[in-house]
Structures are given as C-alpha cells and as structure tokens.
Amino acid sequence: MVATQAEQDDGTVFPVGGGETGSLIRAFDWSVTPLGPITSWPQSLKTVTNMLLLSPVPIVLLWGEDGIMIYNDAYSVFAGARHPQLLGSKVREGWAEIADFNDNVMKVGLSGRTLAYENQQLTLTRRGVPEPVWMNLDYSPVVDESGKPAGVIAIVVETTKRVLAEQRTRQSEARFRALTNATSDIIYSLGPDWKEMKQLYGRGFLSDTDAPAIAWQADYLFDEDRPLVQAAIDEAMRKKSVYQLEHRVRQVDGSEGWVFSRAVPIFEEAGEIVEWFGAASDITERRRNEEHLKLVVHELNHRVKNNLAMIQAIAMQTFRDASDLKEAQRRFSARMVALGRANDLLTGELWVGASLRGAISQAMEPHCPDASRCLVEGEDVTLSPKTALSLSLAVHEMATNSLKYGAWSNDEGVVDVVWKIYERADGARRLRIVWRETGGPAVSPPQRRGFGSVLIERGLSREMGGEVKMEFLPSGLVCTVDAPEDPYAERPV
Amino acid sequence: MRVLVVEDDMMIALLIEDMLIDLGHEVIDLAMRLPRAEELAKSADFDLVILDVNLDGRKSFPVADILADRGIPFLFATGYGASGIEPAYAGSPVLTKPFLAGDLQAAIGRLVAQRPYA
Numbered sequence: 001m002v003a004t005q006a007e008q009d010d011g012t013v014f015p016v017g018g019g020e021t022g023s024l025i026r027a028f029d030w031s032v033t034p035l036g037p038i039t040s041w042p043q044s045l046k047t048v049t050n051m052l053l054l055s056p057v058p059i060v061l062l063w064g065e066d067g068i069m070i071y072n073d074a075y076s077v078f079a080g081a082r083h084p085q086l087l088g089s090k091v092r093e094g095w096a097e098i099a100d101f102n103d104n105v106m107k108v109g110l111s112g113r114t115l116a117y118e119n120q121q122l123t124l125t126r127r128g129v130p131e132p133v134w135m136n137l138d139y140s141p142v143v144d145e146s147g148k149p150a151g152v153i154a155i156v157v158e159t160t161k162r163v164l165a166e167q168r169t170r171q172s173e174a175r176f177r178a179l180t181n182a183t184s185d186i187i188y189s190l191g192p193d194w195k196e197m198k199q200l201y202g203r204g205f206l207s208d209t210d211a212p213a214i215a216w217q218a219d220y221l222f223d224e225d226r227p228l229v230q231a232a233i234d235e236a237m238r239k240k241s242v243y244q245l246e247h248r249v250r251q252v253d254g255s256e257g258w259v260f261s262r263a264v265p266i267f268e269e270a271g272e273i274v275e276w277f278g279a280a281s282d283i284t285e286r287r288r289n290e291e292h293l294k295l296v297v298h299e300l301n302h303r304v305k306n307n308l309a310m311i312q313a314i315a316m317q318t319f320r321d322a323s324d325l326k327e328a329q330r331r332f333s334a335r336m337v338a339l340g341r342a343n344d345l346l347t348g349e350l351w352v353g354a355s356l357r358g359a360i361s362q363a364m365e366p367h368c369p370d371a372s373r374c375l376v377e378g379e380d381v382t383l384s385p386k387t388a389l390s391l392s393l394a395v396h397e398m399a400t401n402s403l404k405y406g407a408w409s410n411d412e413g414v415v416d417v418v419w420k421i422y423e424r425a426d427g428a429r430r431l432r433i434v435w436r437e438t439g440g441p442a443v444s445p446p447q448r449r450g451f452g453s454v455l456i457e458r459g460l461s462r463e464m465g466g467e468v469k470m471e472f473l474p475s476g477l478v479c480t481v482d483a484p485e486d487p488y489a490e491r492p493v
Numbered sequence: 494m495r496v497l498v499v500e501d502d503m504m505i506a507l508l509i510e511d512m513l514i515d516l517g518h519e520v521i522d523l524a525m526r527l528p529r530a531e532e533l534a535k536s537a538d539f540d541l542v543i544l545d546v547n548l549d550g551r552k553s554f555p556v557a558d559i560l561a562d563r564g565i566p567f568l569f570a571t572g573y574g575a576s577g578i579e580p581a582y583a584g585s586p587v588l589t590k591p592f593l594a595g596d597l598q599a600a601i602g603r604l605v606a607q608r609p610y611a
Contacts, residue, residue: 298573302547305572306502309590313508320511386549390503458510459503462525487526 014038014046018053019073024084025049033088035068044144048153058158061142063151067091067106078158080126097130098122105139109152115139119159134163186259186280190216192273194233205282206259207252220249222256240265240273246283258287310339317451331400331451338363338396345392346385354388356381356433360417363395368415369408378419381431381485390463397452398435398479405446406437407476413440421485429485430466437476445472456481494601497539498523499530499556500570501548505590509543509570512594518601527551534559541604542567543588543597546577554579566604 015022031037035045045063049070052059058078060071069086076083082094091106092099101122108115117137124133136157144150180187180201188200188209197216200209206220213219217226225248236243243263251257263278314335322328345358357380368374383391399408399415407413419433437443446453453470456479461468466483496518500506503525510520521539524530527548534542534556542560544553544567560567568586571577575587588600 298576302572302577305574305590306505309508309572309592310502310504312591313502313504316508316511317504384549386501393504454507455503459507462506462523463503465526465529488528 014041015050015053018050021071021073021076021084021087022053024087025053025070028088030088033068034064034066035088042144042150044142044150048142048151052153058156060154060156061151062091062102062106062109062154063142065106065110067102067152069094075156078156081128082124082126095124097125105152105154109139109141110149112141112149114141119163121163132160134159183279184281186261186282188263188278188280190263190276190278192265192275194237194276198275202252203282205251205257206249222248222250236263236265236276237273243276243278246287249280251284257282257284259283307339307343311336314339317454334400335393335396337366338393341366342389342392346389353382354385356383356388356391356419356431359383359388359392360395360433363392364399364415364417367396367399367403367408369403373408373412373414375414375416375418377417378433379421381419381421384487387463387487390460394452394456394460395435397450397455401450401452402437402440402477405441406443407440410440413476414438431464431481431483431485433481435477435479437478440476442474443472443477494518494540494605495521495538496601497521497533497537497542499525499533499542499548499553500545501525502545505545509597512597513543516594516598516601525549527553527555530556531559534563534565539565541565541601543570544568546571546573552579554582557582557585566607568600568604 013026015025018025026038028038030041035041041049048061052061052070053072055072056074058072058074060069060075062069067090069089069091071079071087079086086094091102095102105115115137116139117135119134120137121132121134123130125131126133136155136159138155139152141149142151142153184203186201186203186206189198190196191198191212195214197209197213199212200206200216200220202208209216209219217229221229229245229247232243232245244261246258246260249257249259259280260283261278261280263276265273266275266277268274315332318332318335319328341362342359345354345362357376357378361376364374364376395417402408402413402415407415414437416436416438417433418436419431421429421431424430449457456468457470460481461483464481464483465487466481469478469480469482471478471480496513498506498509498513498520500509500523506523506525510523513520522533522537524533525548530544530548530553542556542565544556544560546553546569557567557569568588569578569582570588570590570592572590574589575583578585578587586600586604588596
C-alpha cells in the first residue's frame with residue numbers, strides 16, 4: 001500500500017476532510033513548491049489549512065513570499081475553470097491578469113496589516129474569456145510559529161450578480177426619469193386603493209400634486225364625472241389590471257379639458273398591489289374636433305334633406321302642368337344645374353353669406369350669348385345664403401325666358417341688371433334690383449304664369465320681404481325687386 | 494283648414510303651399526324669416542301652422558312659444574328630424590323633409606284630432 005503524500009509521521013492524515021479540494025491537497029506533490037512536502041509543513045500552516053477547508057465561505061490562503069495558493073471548495077467554485085490549476089500556484093502567476101493587485105496584497109499582508117475591499121471590480125478570466133467580476137475582499141495576515149506574518153488569508157465573496165442587478169435598477173430608474181421628462185403626458189402615481197394621489201406631474205395642463213393628496217378627485221374631476229371615473233377605478237382594482245378611461249378634467253385654469261388616462265398596478269413580491277402608476281394624455285383638442293364634427297355631420301344631414309325637399313319642389317313645379325314631357329325634363333335638368341352652381345357659390349362662402357353680384361352673375365353666365373349683351377352693375381352687397389340661393393334660381397328662370405322670348409332671343413338684345421342701396425323717405429335702407437331687357441322682339445304679358453314668374457312673384461318677393469314688379473313694356477321686360485337691405489332691421493307694421 | 498306656412502326656403506314654401514291648396518286647405522300667409530313669422534303668429538287669424546325649425550340660421554322656437562300661448566296647433570317641418578327639436582317641444586309632431594302630400598295631410602289630421610275642442 002502506497003502512502004499518500006499527506007500521511008504524517010504519526011500516521012494521521014492531513015488535511016482532514018475538506019471535500020474535493022481536501023482530496024486534491026492531500027494528493028498534491030507539495031515538494032515541488034516552496035512549501036516543501038506536506039509532512040514538513042509548520043503547524044501554523046496546517047492549522048489554517050484545516051480551518052479554511054472546513055469553512056463554507058470562499059477562503060484562500062496565500063503562503064510565503066510567493067503567496068502559494070491553498071483554498072477550499074467554495075473558493076474553487078469562484079475560481080471556475082482556473083481550478084484546479086490554481087492550487088499550489090504562486091498567486092501572481094496563478095492570477096496573472098491581476099498580478100499587480102495581488103502583489104500589493106502580499107506586501108501589505110506580510111507587513112502585518114489588513115486590507116478590505118467592498119464590491120471591488122477586477123477583470124478575471126474564469127471561463128475562457130475576460131469578464132468583470134465584483135467581490136468583497138478581506139485580507140488578514142497569518143503568523144507562523146515565529147510570530148511573524150508568513151502568509152495572507154483572504155475571504156472572497158463574489159457580489160457580481162448583486163452589483164449588476166443594482167446597475168440595472170439604477171439604469172432603469174434613470175430611464176424612467178428620462179421618460180417622465182421626455183413625455184408630454186401627465187404622469188401620476190396612486191396608492192393601492194386609489195384613495196391617495198401620491199404624485200402627479202401636470203405638464204402645465206393639470207395642476208401638479210407634489211405631496212400625497214386625498215382630495216385628488218375633487219381637485220381634478222368635475223363632480224358629475226366622478227361616478228364614471230370611480231366605476232372604472234373599481235373595475236381595474238377588481239381585475240387587478242389596467243385602468244383605462246377617457247374623461248373630463250379640470251384644467252389648471254379651471255376650464256374643462258379631456259384626458260385619455262391609463263394606469264397599471266405595481267405588485268410587490270407576494271402579489272399585492274403597492275401602487276398604481278399611470279399616464280394621461282391631453283385629448284382636449286381631439287374631443288373638440290369630434291364634437292365639432294358631430295355638429296357638422298348633423299348640419300350636413302339637415303342640408304341634404306333640405307336640398308332633397310328643394311329638388312322635390314322644383315320637380316313638382318316643373319312637371320305639374322307640363323304638356324311637353326321632353327321639354328319639362330330638359331328644364332328640370334337645367335334647374336338642377338342652376339341649383340348645383342348656386343350651391344357652389346354658397347360653399348365658397350362657407351354658408352355664412354354670399355355676394356349679390358356672385359349670385360346674379362353665376363346664374364346669368366351660362367345663358368349669356370355674349371358678354372356685351374349681359375351687363376351687371378352695382379356695388380356688391382352681402383346676402384344671406386338662403387336669399388342668394390333663391391335669387392340665383394330666379395335669375396336662372398329670367399335668363400332662360402330671355403333666351404326663349406326676350407332680349408336674348410334675337411342677335412342684339414341686351415339684358416342689364418342694376419342694383420343699388422338707397423334710403424327711403426322714412427329713413428329705411430332699401431335694396432332695389434332692376435332687370436331690364438332692351439333690343440329684343442316686342443313682348444306682351446304671357447298667357448299663363450310660367451315657373452319663372454311664379455318663383456319671382458310668389459317666392460322672391462317674400463323671400464326678400466319686399467315687392468316685385470313685372471312690367472312687359474314694348475321695349476322689353478322690366479322686373480324690379482324692392483326690398484329692405486336687411487330683412488331683420490325692418491319690421492313690417 | 495286655414496294654414497300659416499313658416500318656411501325659409503322659397504322653393505319648399507311654394508311646394509308646401511301647393512300641397513296644402515291641392516289638399517283643399519287655404520294658405521292664409523307665408524313667413525320666410527323669423528320677425529315676419531313672429532308678427533303673423535301673434536296677430537293673424539288661422540287654424541294651424543306648418544313651422545320650419547331653421548329660418549335662415551335662426552331657430553323658430555319663439556314662434557312655437559307664441560302659438561303655444563295662443564293654443565294654436567302647429568307641426569314642425571324640418572330636415573333635422575325629431576333630433577333637432579328643443580326638449581320643450583319634444584312631443585310635438587314633426588314632419589321630416591322631404592315629405593309627401595299624403596304625409597302632410599295625415600299629420601294635419603292627427604294634429605286636429607288631438608285638439609280637445611275640435
């Protein structure tokens with residue numbers, strides 16, 4: 001039976017136990033190191049070796065000037081792939097990449113002083129590649145039988161995971177701060193039951209909450225909206241899930257605004273909600289646009305129906321006494337075109353008012369045989385959209401009649417439309433429009449009132465709140481409209 | 494029936510007048526703007542009113558107030574439909590434009606039948 005290196009003169013085995021590393025120490029040929037054969041080790045070295053091998057904490061002993069390395073199982077885990085080559089090596093060679101660091105450790109330790117490092121970062125190659133490693137390092141001198149420092153003992157606790165986790169937390173916090181600064185959203189946090197607003201950055205849209213506030217609902221919400229908001233809060237708390245709601249808010253200046261608000265619960269490890277964290281964007285402008293759009297759609301629907309009623313009216317008038325269906329269809333189409341053009345005139349003015357000149361000109365132009373035969377004179381007047389539309393349709397009828405029977409039915413007749421604002425004897429401001437045809441064939445009052453006449457005599461006069469006179473003179477038709485300039489300024493007595 | 498027509502659109506006013514005449518009613522007058530409509534609602538003598546809601550951008554509810562005071566029945570004729578009627582008149586009959594002569598006659602019939610003294 002071959003005696004192991006570790007068998008002592010008295011037949012006992014050294015070191016005792018120590019797991020895998022203990023076995024390696026016993027089997028190691030220490031005679032090739034400055035320590036000499038294990039049987040010749042001083043008692044002080046043996047005692048410290050036994051002590052560290054029985055410790056669950058990673059401990060390494062650096063013995064002698066060279067710092068020959070003796071360590072335990074816990075340290076071998078720390079050393080990674082560098083173990084077991086490290087065992088029995090000189091520390092400056094074993095950890096060649098941090099030789100300078102260990103050189104200092106040896107000098108300080110062997111001079112009898114201690115060294116302590118917290119979260120010391122060193123770059124070690126433990127798995128084939130250099131990597132940053134963080135450690136808590138405590139170095140103490142170990143004295144031999146002479147009472148002088150003969151080695152240094154180090155407790156090595158790796159803190160890499162904790163340090164990296166802290167770094168990630170710090171980065172995450174920095175990113176969060178950057179986000180709250182970068183976003184234009186309102187950022188807020190509330191207690192787990194939503195009773196207390198801890199903090200709210202209002203972005204100048206809402207007032208800020210810097211210190212926890214219980215009365216936040218009264219501050220930020222209108223009373224009538226609170227049940228709606230509370231219902232959404234209750235639902236989010238019941239589901240322990242996202243809170244989301246569009247609601248009205250009281251802005252910094254007290255006026256009404258709208259927000260789209262979302263909050264998520266933050267859980268502690270046991271799964272209880274510790275906080276609600278949320279963001280709200282100012283959607284006041286969008287809500288206003290939506291409200292406006294609703295109004296516009298409603299109004300548009302009304303106008304479409306009104307226009308259909310108008311078309312129905314034109315169809316009734318055109319076809320009710322028609323003897324010639326083809327002719328009636330042609331007239332109906334022409335009236336639709338006139339109505340369409342009149343609508344263009346109004347949309348151009350955004351339905352707030354239309355020009356008298358525009359209403360007359362655009363109804364005459366399509367029928368006018370030659371620019372020199374249609375004269376339009378007068379200082380422009382703004383009409384209500386309704387009046388402009390009616391006038392436009394009336395002028396369309398006058399123009400088609402002129403083409404058929406009047407001044408435009410030959411090669412030289414002229415239609416002259418003149419208007420002016422004047423003051424009557426009683427001080428009332430009046431608008432007078434005169435349509436005068438000259439140079440056409442001799443005219444006589446028609447046998448039957450056509451649509452044009454009906455429109456002007458029954459319609460336009462009342463539309464404009466005035467009088468209309470149709471005179472069939474030998475020289476041509478003269479139609480005079482005399483009405484108040486502003487239908488709202490003058491009340492008939 | 495003797496009818497007052499309040500309608501701001503010339504063409505539609507002519508249509509309603511013709512419909513009423515064809516149905517055997519008498520159109521005693523037509524008002525196309527609010528001041529004239531209020532004037533006639535206060536002073537004229539008639540049995541019922543066909544009342545447009547939007548008179549050249551002005552709502553005709555002041556006219557409805559006068560008619561309600563006088564106890565004269567009226568029906569709204571409007572492109573807005575019932576949604577454009579003020580809450581105070583939510584129960585009033587509404588004819589949505591465009592409508593047929595038959596719709597107009599039926600609405601007048603219902604209006605007259607509702608009158609306790611008719």
